[in-house]
Amino acid sequence: MFYNNPPAPEPHTKGRPRRHGTRHECANPDTWPEPDRTHTTHDNRYGTITINAWDGLHPKLGRKKGSRWADFDQPPIIAGTVISVSVDHLPKNVASNNKTLWLWATSPHQVDIDLAARAYLRRFDIEHTFRFIKNTLGWTTPSVCTREQADRWTQMIAADYTQLRLAKPLAEDHRLPWEKPQPPNKLTPARTRRDFRRLRPALINPARPPKSQTPGPGRPKGTRTGPRPRHPPIKRAA
Incomplete structure (x- = not known):
């Protein structure tokens, strides 16, 4: 579920300004306005592909314990583009008849909806x-x-x-x-x-000739090496 930007508050309105506008429910076509952009292309595996995009929509972020925004007083508003990808048929026969894929992408520039849809299909290869x-x-x-x-x-x-x-x-x-x-x-x-x-x-071997297997002089006598530097582990944000 995504939300549009709320309308500007009227003068002398009491209370906190609204942060979320009207809903955009992917499962409810009645909440879809006219798409801002539409693109149609053809693919040998999926047939005719129709891509619709709605710009300026944002999800409602939470502040649950352990989440990315847990330490924030108020989660930010991250606007992006909701993309609907519909195809004529799927490459394989599956039980589901739903042939619509929903994506959400955000970028400082305008999202290329055709590139975003094709890049998502490559996620399995990656x-x-x-x-x-x-x-x-x-x-x-x-x-x-x-x-x-x-x-x-x-x-x-x-x-x-x-x-x-x-x-x-x-x-x-x-x-x-x-x-x-x-x-x-x-x-x-x-x-x-x-x-x-x-x-x-x-095959051509680009490596250098192998070095001699004779042991080297080693570490000078009486020298010591300190402990190796320790680095804090990198944890994935929830």
């Missing part, structure tokens, strides 16, 4: 990418001490993921017994990784 680089490539496995080390490790993980994407046309499908066969141009990074051992000798 979530699976983070899951893959965490569980398979080990993004969160090492215990780094500094932010610089974390940045370098993240850059290495991004380079590894890019190599898997680029090697997709060259890889062979080594599928598990319960997996369906896929053409080479449809392999996922996880399947490409299974064949990367065969591809690696044929």
Whole structure:
């Protein structure tokens, strides 16, 4: 549920000014005014896509314990754009007949409603990418001490993921017994990784020659290193 801005109070009106105007209920079409913007496009998977947008709407924020605005005397008014995305059909047969998607976006500039709708459909790709680089490539496995080390490790993980994407046309499908066969141009990074051992000798190695395995001189005798710096943990706001 969203709200419009309240009308300006009349002169000599007593009491606190209203913070919320008329309601905009996504489930009640009677509360929808005429959209401020409308965009129509076509997609091979969804058919005709109709996007309606209402600007200047805001949600009602609460001050529950542990929430983002718990320490505020009064939650702020954050205006944004409510976007309604309607399609002709869904890619798969589902039990629900509702083919309308509701989004809310806020930006210092005017929201591109077509870009916002298409970006939301990509959220599954983004979530699976983070899951893959965490569980398979080990993004969160090492215990780094500094932010610089974390940045370098993240850059290495991004380079590894890019190599898997680029090697997709060259890889062979080594599928598990319960997996369906896929053409080479449809392999996922996880399947490409299974064949990367065969591809690696044929690839150009940009790394420098390996260093000698002879142990170095080590730390000078009598020197001590202090405890490593501690940083406060970063917690996600509720």
